[in-house]
Amino acid sequence: MEGSAQSEDKRVERSKAKVLAETYRQLALNGISGVTIEGISRHSGIPKTTIYRHWPSRSALLIDACSRFGSVPEVPDVGSLQGDMRALLIDLAERLQTANWNSVYPSIIDAAERDSVIASMQTAMQKSFMTPFEIVIERARARGEISSRQSTDDLVAILVGPLFYQRWFSKQKIDSSFIDTIIDLVIRSTSDVG
Amino acid sequence: MEGSAQSEDKRVERSKAKVLAETYRQLALNGISGVTIEGISRHSGIPKTTIYRHWPSRSALLIDACSRFGSVPEVPDVGSLQGDMRALLIDLAERLQTANWNSVYPSIIDAAERDSVIASMQTAMQKSFMTPFEIVIERARARGEISSRQSTDDLVAILVGPLFYQRWFSKQKIDSSFIDTIIDLVIRSTSDVG
Structure with missing residues (x-):
């Protein structure tokens, strides 16, 4: 049972990663207005219902995808x-x-x-x-x-x-x-x- | 004949003005990505073919409409x-x-x-x-x-x-x-x- 729950977790992680990768790709290509759940589902092969299970709205998915853009720079400390x-x-x-x-x-x-x-x-x-x-x-x-x-x-x-x-x-x-x-x-x- | 040419000119001016006003309205409402010739035609009542007669492309219309946003400020000359x-x-x-x-x-x-x-x-x-x-x-x-x-x-x-x-x-x-x-x-x- 435990093994099956683990593989279920892995499958969920894989499909979430696919959705995020596709969202990221569409964002970079067309900007935020070009991103639709419909299009992400079509290109990633993940059903819309599954996408909505992980992200309640398009905005929630966009926020998650955008948070992966550019890390925050390190804080330098050279003394001046x-x-x-x-x-x-x-x-x-x-x-x-x-x-x-x-x-x-x-x-x-x-x-x-x-x-x-x-x-x-x-x-x-x-x-x-x-x-x-x-x-x-x-x-x-x-x-x-x-x-x-x-x-x-x-x-x-x-x-x-x-x-x-x-x-x-x-x-x-x-x-x-x-x-x-x-x-x-x-x-x-x-x-x-x- | 001259009178008829003049009223034809006026009709053209009026329909161009309608199209520009509608483009401007949609721009202000939805930004550039929300502007379509389809939507402008529907809301202004001007046929798409007429719109394309005056503006060869969506970009040409957008450029014309955007040029009406904000005039260039006057150049002050207070001496310093x-x-x-x-x-x-x-x-x-x-x-x-x-x-x-x-x-x-x-x-x-x-x-x-x-x-x-x-x-x-x-x-x-x-x-x-x-x-x-x-x-x-x-x-x-x-x-x-x-x-x-x-x-x-x-x-x-x-x-x-x-x-x-x-x-x-x-x-x-x-x-x-x-x-x-x-x-x-x-x-x-x-x-x-x-």
């Missing part, structure tokens, strides 16, 4: 705000210009404008991507490296906003001199005692 | 880079937080990832929205207000990127103190003779 920010921004620039989720993220942003469940997911994803930036800024604040009263949220937006902008809006290459320009601005402003 | 940038950023913040095209633009960004015609349109729209920023920066450069070697494109991205980021990614309110923080950073860095 400048060094930590540089490591994080270089890593972000690399991800923005190569990772799979780049072509999917705008479809999530778009869907979030009209779907409150996707909007909550997007907020959570964004928050988790940006946590390392918050940590290095708060750590620098604790070390006394940040003397200005700028909020951490504002500093994060000033650091990463220009990179997001270049990737999705102006469609320009993000190089290391651009990153250095941003860091230079932020370092001067945060160390201002005036 | 700081004043001009402030006027433009306050105007941009207002637009980002109230205008109709806010909920449509992510769908354009998304479609641009997969459709090269939409991508060209998006690049042209973005360029035209940002032209006033380029003009005030170039004018300040000519006045000798900008002593750094930062490119105009980089400065535009550093100015507007954080606003775009707050609107669509972090979903935070853009207030005037945030705008002042950004301008302060840019003014210091551009006036640096070092």
Whole structure:
């Protein structure tokens, strides 16, 4: 009996993995609006009823599939705000210009404008991507490296906003001199005692 | 004969206007992926063949409809880079937080990832929205207000990127103190003779 329950578990895991892989594939290909339970069932060979047994709704499946896009970066700790920010921004620039989720993220942003469940997911994803930036800024604040009263949220937006902008809006290459320009601005402003 | 040609012209204008109004309505409601010629024909009462007579493709119609979203801001000229940038950023913040095209633009960004015609349109729209920023920066450069070697494109991205980021990614309110923080950073860095 135990053996049979185990093989049943394995079968469930395999079919869930198939569904997630197909969802991921369709997301990367067509963005979120191109993903339907119908299409996932057809391409994965897993019946719709089985899909709905594991995920109560299309949104629930999308959230699960999206959570596999891009891991959260590690938090660097080189001892200075400048060094930590540089490591994080270089890593972000690399991800923005190569990772799979780049072509999917705008479809999530778009869907979030009209779907409150996707909007909550997007907020959570964004928050988790940006946590390392918050940590290095708060750590620098604790070390006394940040003397200005700028909020951490504002500093994060000033650091990463220009990179997001270049990737999705102006469609320009993000190089290391651009990153250095941003860091230079932020370092001067945060160390201002005036 | 002339009178009849004129009324024919008017009828054409009226049906084109109906199609554009319906396209605009569907865009605002569902984003670009929700717009179909089929649906526009059904809701506007204009036959598909007539729509295709005026616009050779769905992309051509979308481009025409999108070009009516948000006019390009006027170029301020208060005599200083700081004043001009402030006027433009306050105007941009207002637009980002109230205008109709806010909920449509992510769908354009998304479609641009997969459709090269939409991508060209998006690049042209973005360029035209940002032209006033380029003009005030170039004018300040000519006045000798900008002593750094930062490119105009980089400065535009550093100015507007954080606003775009707050609107669509972090979903935070853009207030005037945030705008002042950004301008302060840019003014210091551009006036640096070092």
